[in-house]
Amino acid sequence: MRLGCGRWLPARLGEGQHLLWAALLDANQAPFARSAIMSVTVETRLAPTIVEPVNGTAVTAFQAQSLRGTGTPGGRIQVFLDGILLGETLADSAGSWQFTAAQPLLLGVRHLRADLLDDDGRTLASGIPIQVLIMP
Numbered sequence: 718m719r720l721g722c723g724r725w726l727p728a729r730l731g732e733g734q735h736l737l738w739a740a741l742l743d744a745n746q747a748p749f750a751r752s753a754i755m756s757v758t759v760e761t762r763l764a765p766t767i768v769e770p771v772n773g774t775a776v777t778a779f780q781a782q783s784l785r786g787t788g789t790p791g792g793r794i795q796v797f798l799d800g801i802l803l804g805e806t807l808a809d810s811a812g813s814w815q816f817t818a819a820q821p822l823l824l825g826v827r828h829l830r831a832d833l834l835d836d837d838g839r840t841l842a843s844g845i846p847i848q849v850l851i852m853p
Contacts, residue, residue: 723752734758763789763812765831772847778821781851786831786844788811796813799827805834824851 735757741750765788770776788794792808796816808814814831830846 730757730759732759732761759791762792762833762841763787764795765792765808765814765833766845767791767829767831767844767847770829770847770849772849775850776850778824778851778853781822781827781849782820783798784816784818784829784831786814786816788814788831788844789833789842793836795832795834795840797830797832798822800830822851824853827851 736754737757738754738848739752740748743749758814765786767784768788769785770781784796786794790807790808790810790812792814793805794808794810794814794816795805796803796818798818803818804816806814806816826848826852828846828848831844833842835841835846
């Protein structure tokens with residue numbers, strides 16, 4: 718969108734592919750020259766959020782073994798305990814996900830985090846870590 722004097726107001730682009738270019742207008746506002754076309758893809762990705770156990774709570778080792786969260790629908794989620802990978806799960810079509818650790822989690826104050834991965838296993842978004850006190 719043109720504001721004049723070389724200032725530009727960016728348009729809000731929705732998700733998907735968009736073609737962008739700039740045009741130079743003459744005094745009559747007729748196109749005088751145009752830049753090369755650039756293709757841009759906008760993708761919306763939600764960092765995973767752990768909703769259970771609840772941040773700042775005390776839970777038993779058995780309760781802490783099962784985690785629930787939200788994120789990008791269909792997203793590939795990795796779950797970490799104190800920075801160490803526990804495992805992986807997939808979010809459903811609504812973005813909800815569940816993960817059950819193979820072993821009970823270590824006792825004490827622990828930090829849990831969930832990451833969203835791309836198809837090649839690269840991290841796209843990291844969730845905000847939560848802290849829980851895991852008790853016997």
